[in-house]
Amino acid sequence: MARLPSRRSSRTEIDSFLRKSKNIATVREQQPRLIFAIDATASRQPTWDQASHLQREMFVAAQQDNTLCVQLCYFRGFADFKAAQWTTDSEKLARQMSQVSCEGGHTQIERLLRHALSEHQKNSLKALVFIGDALEENADTLCQLAGQCGMLKLPLFIFQEGQLADAKHCFTSMASLSKGAWASFDSNSSSTLASLLGAVAGFASGGLTALEQQGTEGAKLLLKQLKH
Incomplete structure (x- = not known):
């Protein structure tokens, strides 16, 4: 049987605990x-592995006094959509990613956007980063949701591997409607993806000013679209 505490906490101790809890929540x-x-989905394994190693760039680029909090989301297989716990630890995010293997299936970008909008209503997001190469969904629906993101000040940063024409047309429209940005890369341009991830983190942490101060190629590419 558990023993009762030897004494009750004083009112001062309780008030101190509540203040600390409130400060942590703030x-x-x-x-x-x-x-x-x-x-x-199945074709994405090489890029998934690449992103697993490069995601640290997002944390490094965030201001030291304004820690970036990231949620990993992914879709694969048959209607398999996952949203991991929020974290401020790049190592934890890397472990989360290392536990995932890609599986064949259709894209679920609509589901991702609806999840992001729901999270944004609970506690505002600075941005959504999406890495993909294709889409198999209704472009009008995705663009409508992207427009809602734009109205709610949730920019989409869409980084497309390759140049599939249909996907590119929809992705660029989504980025524009959300007041975000689009960029492409290929499987051999890891430095490009790293620069883009760092640029988005800088934007999330300090806005356009932080992007301008970065001066990286990724930052310059995003700035051209964000200032349009």
């Missing part, structure tokens, strides 16, 4: 939040 609410989403 800090968490003020941390810039970003969803990091990747298409984990």
Whole structure:
């Protein structure tokens, strides 16, 4: 049988605990939040592995006094959509990603956007990063949701591997409607993806000013679209 506490906490101790809890909650609410989403269907394994190693760039680029909080999201297989726990630890995010293997299936970008909008209503997000190469969904529906993101100040940063024409047309429209940005890369341009991830983190942490101060190629590419 558990023993009863030897004494009751004083009112002063209780008030101190409540103040600390409130301060911790306030800090968490003020941390810039970003969803990091990747298409984990079968063709994506090489890029998934690449992103697993490069995601650290997002944390490094965030301001030291304004820790970035990231949620990993992915879809794969038959209607398999996952949203991991929020984290401010790049090592934890890397472990989350290392436990995922890609599986064949259709894209679920609509489901991702609806999830992001729901999270944004609970506690505002600074951005959504999506890495993918294709889409198999209704472009009008996706663009409508992207427009809602734009109205609610949730920019989409869409990084497309390759140049599939249909996907590119929809992705660029989604980025524009959300007041975000689109960029392409290939399987051999890991430095490009790293620069883009770092640029988005800088934007999430400090806005356009932080992007301008970065001066990286990724930052310059995003700035051209964000200032349009």
